[in-house]
Amino acid sequence: MEEWKPNAAAKPHKKRSWYLAWKYKLMNQRALRKLCQTGAVLFLLVTVIVNIKLILDTRRAAYEEEEESAQDYDDEMLNVEVHRHPVSNKKVLDVEVYSSRSKVYVAVDGTTVLEDEAREQGRGIHVIVLNQATGHVMAKRVFDTYSPHEDEAMVLFLNMVARGRILIFTIKDEGSFHLKDTAKNVLKSLGSQVAPFLSWRDMWTFVGKKGGEVYGEKHAKSPALSTWGDPVLLKTEVHLTSVEDAECHWPDTELNRRRKRFCSKVEGYGSVCSCKDPTPIEFNPDPLKDNKVFNVPVAVIAGNRPNYLYRMLRSLLSAQGVNPQMITVFIDGYYEEPMDVVELFGLSGIQHTPISIKNARVSQHYKASLTATFNLFPDAKFAVVLEEDLDISVDFFSFLSQSIHLLEEDESLYCISAWNDQGYEHTAEDPSLLYRVESMPGLGWVLRKSLYKDELEPKWPTPEKLWDWDMWMRMPEQRKGRECIIPDVSRSYHFGIVGLNMNGYFHEAYFKKHKFNTVPNVQLKNVESLRKDAYETEIHRLLGEAEVLDHSKNPCEDSFVPDTEGRVYVMFIRMEQEADFTTWTQLAKCLHIWDLDVRGNHKGLWRLFRKKNHFLVVGVPASPYSSKKPPSMTPIYMEPPAKEEGAVAVPAAAAAEQT
């Protein structure tokens, strides 16, 4: 985050603004040709979606860029008013906000605090929060309100901002398409007169104080669907208040000193910074009796999503049996705000120089984090690996404490994971139940040091290989037939919507309805039966007791499973060989569970719950459990849909990875 301090040596105000305005307009013109080309293509797509807007939008103003030559610029240079009052005793900030199709900027007293002219990113509403006493930038966000749900995130953020802060808004490219009424009303309540009427490709800037006055607003309507509103430049003045008025007066304790440092620097964290009854930053959850994971290091892998990290660390530090001294947060890049969050909670954080790009960057960050973890805790036999977009269940450590000895003793195990890929609200039921699965779910898991040091670290994909670390770990060369232990009801919850392989649609389809345990101190059932051989005995016992479902019915229908509770049912699907998941994938699809690749299987067997009954699916004849099928019964075969349909179901990029 860029910081801004009142600075006597700041550049003269007018000179800066003329220069920027000129520069941006010139750039816009250059982009004009390109704009028209892509505009034509976009037009076709957009008409379908926004034809209603078309009816409303009747204006046809000509799109003409204001001409401004270099000569004009030079002349202006000579006429610039150089003299300014010294900033130090100044109680007024000059604020400039620029909104246009291809770039936005915000300058405070001549210092650029936001400048985004990158292509194909930064679309939507940019929001900047300034401290009303010092003028410091406390938060900088962009909400891509062209896309769904981003407006909800913006509302959430704006609600978190303390009263009295200065808010600056500007739109880049498009910010109205998914800006719903709730969000528009919030903007209206901040004093915006234009927000309720913002429409397709309008340009808009707004400066106001939360819960107070409006300092300025400018708007340019888009003349036509295929074009953007004219760039707008808002220049206004903001009156600063005294530092006393802008700070809270909490009792002077070590915790509050941390809080104060945090709250005077960043914004958007809500009640942690409220003057009256701020939310605690120390949690002191109950210790665990006989905690086997008290001395296991916890590595939190983070990027630049400080609000996510904040939520994640709150849940982690509230989990019973947590040992804050064993937690290290690894931040991928020199970002300040995630580090501020780490320090707020009194934890240790390490920043990591970004190497490589995209997936490979994540992969290298993982490697560095894991190596560092085992270096910092040389005694550790395991490490817990978490990500910044996970909620941690209250009994997360209790779950691990009860199961970690298996990972130590059973060499056929690859990991323990807190996440059940198939554990949705309608398919998971029993928080005391564990499974063995051939997939590696990630999302909160335990790694054995020997596995990392002896096998994974030496051949970890190098930066030039653009591989996902988790996909790589799932490859047979690495996994070598070993399995992971998972709970039926997940002990982590994946709340991240913004991420490398994430978007709102994908999250809603695959993660939102995931079941998450909220019961403390769950006593795990029959942990010893998770050992390699014991598990086979257990499966045979289960299959022996299971009632075979009526295979003449449609397995996608609810009526396929009788209206009972607590029973064990089995169905048989066709699975010609080990890698034949044709029917399983169709079944997973219609049951609305994870269907993007195969997860949660154990030797051709899947275990889940339907209507509170344990529901077993056996792939015949590939599974060794096929012998349980009554000889006369034909396994169910479900045909995959025609290719086109399948391709539309899920965005291809999103399907690439789960985490």
Add this chain to the structure above:
Amino acid sequence: NGAGFSKVRGSQSGQDSTRWHVVKKFLGLISSHNIPVFLIDPLILGLVDKDIEEIRSSPDGPSPECKYFCAPRDFTTFALLDKTWKHEVGLFRAAEKMGFQWLKIINKDPRLDGMDDLSGIEIPLHYIFKLASHAIHLVVFYERSGNYLWHGPLRLKQHMDRKFVPFRKLHFGRYPGAYEKPELLLVSVDDLKVQIPKNPSSFLEEMSQSRFLECRYREARAFFQLYPDDASLDGVEFRKKAKSLLHLAVLTLNNLGVKFWLSSGTCLGWYRQCNVIPYSKDVDLGVFIRDYKADIIPAFQKAGLPLKHKFGKVEDSLELSFQGDDVKLDIFFFYEEDDHIWNGGTQAKSGKKFKYLFPKFTLCWTEFVELKVHVPCETLQYVEANYGPDWKVPVKTWDWKSSPSNVQYNGIWPVEEWDDVIQIY
């Protein structure tokens, strides 16, 4: 009790009750913050060691006189295990209230130094608490990979007060040091309850040879820029085997109490690239002939490493080779002369002898593939003697009889001795 005691002591000539008072205050401070420290002051431990039986047998007894903490000194040195305390600022506020001035010396965390892309996280290495004319030097020990404790060097930064205490007189901090994790004992000396190493004399012995060398991670990175690492499956596999062989060898030799160091290609690998050279085919260790023990061979055999060959004899040019899993372990024995050190080589088919000369060297600790091992402190001279000035350039074809720059022809074994000095299994 303490106050009365010190009155008596304070009046005696040559005694200094200030020191005793400062130590008592300091111990009170740290115990009120639940910070476990232990005494590592070499002068006091030396005195304590003489009376150790007596001190052990009366853990609570009152002392008739102030024997240990009253000798007038500028410092008393304590150690702190980093992982046993949270870095609370409360400690320093409380110290200030008690009248202590304090100084914190921080520096890069060496545990993350080997990783090219983690920013230099700084950690506290030393604290100094000063009260009146006495100072407490608190050395922070960190656990590192290889199951040992490490403390950092004491280096003052630009803005620091160079006269805060007479830094040159400190017993710890001239070099970084490596130690085994000591067993501790709670004792009462001079009416002060303190933890001390259970065996003070072995701690003092360790201290005299504790100097630690960090691997040259920056240079290693530069090396891999020039010569990218071998990421092939064979390379990975060899490193894994070499590492496990080295782990086994270190365990075996440590159990025997035989001191050894990384030699030849293994030493070069550590010095040049902080790793095993993937095409080096064997693991090389050096041992001074005075440390030779006859049970080395049976101990390795017991560890599952059969003797492959034995060349030379204890009096001359001894070397042993053991067969690991695809990787050979060579142990060369070194003979000390007035102005140099050498080891020998033997060509089996011809009985020719060779001699490899090195300048004299001392031993330092380092960390290598998660092990605490010795290397020659004067590593550069050692490596240059062996590999010449171009040691930085990887060479894949190596003839041990002609390639080394320090090889000398050393005659031929008499034929009648061959059965003894050339044993191949």
